[in-house]
Amino acid sequence: MAVTVRLFARLKEIAGADELPRDLGTATTVGDVWQSLAAEWPDLAPYAASLSCAVNAQYARMHTAVSDGDEIAFLPPVSGG
Amino acid sequence: MAVTVRLFARLKEIAGADELPRDLGTATTVGDVWQSLAAEWPDLAPYAASLSCAVNAQYARMHTAVSDGDEIAFLPPVSGG
Amino acid sequence: MLLPFAITADPLDVAGLLTLAQDRHAAQAARDDVEGPGAVILFVGAVRGRHQGQEVEALTYEAYEPLAVASFERIAREAADRLPGVVLCLHHRVGTLGVGVASIAIVAVSAHRAEAYAASRFAIERVKQIAPVWKREVLRDGASWVEGATVHPDDAAPLDEAWSRAWR
C-alpha cells in the first residue's frame, strides 16, 4: 500500500523532506505510518505526545485507517497567528 | 457680559440657530445661561434633565462660572458611533 | 497630514489610520525600549439600513468638533492609563451618510492582542458615552435625532461600565 507522507516545520527538518512516498505493506492506521517514520528517524519519536495528524487534508486521529493513495500529514504543535 | 451659545442636534432645531450671541447682564453660571434660553424657547426646558454642557470646548457643569467672551455649549444626549 | 484624532466630512481613511496607529506605536515602543506593535484592531461602524424594524435611508452626523477631538484624546489617555503602551487613533465622520458607509474608525495597537481588543472595545463604548456627536435618522417619512447617553466624562460609574464591557 502506497501513501504520501507530508511533514511540516521541525518534523520536516528532522526527516530532511516535506513529502515522502511510503510503501507500507501491512500498515493500516495513521499510527502505523508514524511508527515507521519514527523507526527511520529516531529524532521524530519525542513528537508522538504532541502530534496532530490529517488524512487527505482532514484532521484525523492516530487510530484512523489509511487507504492506498492517501496523503498522511503529521503536524507538530501549531504556532500561527 | 457677552457670551456665545452653541446648540446642537435637536436643541439647534428648537432654537432655530446653532450659534447665538447672548448678552447676559447678571448671569454668572452656565445654568443661568440655560435658564435664559429656556425662558425664550420653552421647548428647550425638558432637556434640563438630560443636558451636558461645555465652556470653551471643555466639559463643564451647570454651576460652572462663565466669563465675558466665553463659548457656552449645550449638548443633548449624545449618539455618536 | 492625517491626525490621530479627528472629525472629518471626508470619507474615512481607514488604510491611513491603520498605518498611522502602527507607526505611532512603533515610535513609542522604540523610545520606551519595549515591545513594538504586534496586534492591530480596527473597529469600523457603518450605517445600517434598518434600525429597530424601521428602514433607514441615511444617517446625518453632527459634532461639536473641538470638544469631540478633545474627548477622543481623553479616551486614548484613559485607555493607556489602564493598558500601558496601547495606542489609539479615532476618526468620526460627519454629514449625511448612506447605508453601508463608515461613520467611525478606531484603531487600537498593542504588543499583544488582549490589550488591543480591550482598548478598541473600551474606546467605542466610551465614544458612545462622552463624545459630543449626534446622529439623525433619515427614514422614508421623516427624520429624527437619536438621543443616547448623558454622561459627564468625570463620572466614575460610566467609565467603569465601559471597562466592564472591554476587559476582565
Added chain:
Amino acid sequence: MLLPFAITADPLDVAGLLTLAQDRHAAQAARDDVEGPGAVILFVGAVRGRHQGQEVEALTYEAYEPLAVASFERIAREAADRLPGVVLCLHHRVGTLGVGVASIAIVAVSAHRAEAYAASRFAIERVKQIAPVWKREVLRDGASWVEGATVHPDDAAPLDEAWSRAWR
C-alpha cells in the same frame, strides 16, 4: 479574485478583505431579511521585533494550505453557530516576514458590535489552536520553530477556552 479564506505568499490585502467581508454580510442579510453590516472588526497580527527578551529579525511562516483553509472555514462556521449572522474572513500569509509586516488578517462583520468583537477574538484564539500554520523565529544567531498548541478541532475543552476569551 479575493477569497474569504486563504493562505497567501503575497502581502495581505487588508482593504480588499474589509470590503469582501462587509459585502458578504450585506448579501447574507438581504437574503435572510435581517439587519445588515453595522460593525466591522479587523484584527491584524504583525511581526514583533522582540519576543521574550530576544531580538527577532524576521518570522518565517509555513502552512499546510488545504487543511489551513479548511480550518478557517470551520472557525467561521463555529462562530456563526454561536453568533448567528456573523461573517468572518481570514487570510494568513506565509514566507519570511520582516518586523512590522502583517502575518494574519481577520475581518468579522455583524449587525452589532458585541458579536463582531466576540467573533474576531474567537477566530484568532481558534486559529492559534487548530490552524496548521507554524512560525520560525529568525534571531541574530540562529533560528528555531515555535511550537504552541496541540489541539484536535473536535475537542470540546479548547473550543470552550476560545469562547471564554471572546464572549461572556
